Amino acid sequence: MKxxxxxxxxxxxxxxxLQVLNRYATAVDTRNLALLDQVFxxxxxxxxxxxxxxxxxxxIRRMIDVHMGGCGPTQxxxxxxxxxxxxxxxxxxxxxxxxxxxxxxxxxxxxYDAVGYYEDEWVQQPxxxxxxxxxxxxxxxxxxxxxxxxxxxAA
Numbered sequence: 594m595k596x597x598x599x600x601x602x603x604x605x606x607x608x609x610x611l612q613v614l615n616r617y618a619t620a621v622d623t624r625n626l627a628l629l630d631q632v633f634x635x636x637x638x639x640x641x642x643x644x645x646x647x648x649x650x651x652x653i654r655r656m657i658d659v660h661m662g663g664c665g666p667t668q669x670x671x672x673x674x675x676x677x678x679x680x681x682x683x684x685x686x687x688x689x690x691x692x693x694x695x696x697x698x699x700x701x702x703x704x705y706d707a708v709g710y711y712e713d714e715w716v717q718q719p720x721x722x723x724x725x726x727x728x729x730x731x732x733x734x735x736x737x738x739x740x741x742x743x744x745x746x747a748a
Contacts, residue, residue: 594675594687607676609722610686610715617724618669621692624661626654632724634716639727642709662744665695671711684715684722690729696740705740708733 597603613632620628633639633650640646647653661667673689689710696703714726 594677594685597676597678603676603678606678606684607674610676610684611674613722613724614671614674614686614688614711614713618671621657621661621669622667624658626657629654629657631721633727634718634723634725637723637725637727639724639729641729642731659743660741661694663697663742664740665697665701667695668693684717686713686715687711688713694736694740696737700737700740703737703740705736705738706734707731708735 616628617632620626620632629650633653635650637650637653638646638648639653641656645656647656669690669692671688671690675687677685687710690708692707694705694707695701696705709729709731712728712730713724715722716725717723
């Protein structure tokens with residue numbers, strides 16, 4: 594990622610992108626997946642962990658629901674944002690993430706932490722900045738991934 598000067602324009606862009614990234618964490622942690630419409634373009638592509646590919650915002654919502662529907666509380670902590678706007682037609686960012694997941698019901702004693710970073714390409718739309726392409730690189734996993742699962746089937 595190319596280092597950017599701290600101009601007022603760069604700082605305003607970083608703030609705008611950080612607001613969208615925070616909205617992503619809020620959407621996942623509160624399970625308010627409708628907020629993802631304010632994060633991704635409808636035709637986005639996202640790759641999580643190098644192999645789980647989602648085509649479109651609707652598929653990202655389904656993937657999150659499948660992995661978080663039966664999961665207990667989560668907290669996605671984001672930090673160390675870097676933004677490269679050297680090519681205004683291809684704004685890119687990198688932000689580190691630590692996602693903490695607690696188990697639910699019989700899995701309540703279990704935890705799963707994912708540590709890595711998101712690399713995003715952005716487009717500016719009339720309603721604001723949106724992620725058009727995301728790649729999540731997983732650096733470290735701690736705990737039991739089985740805490741992430743679909744919600745139990747309704748009886």
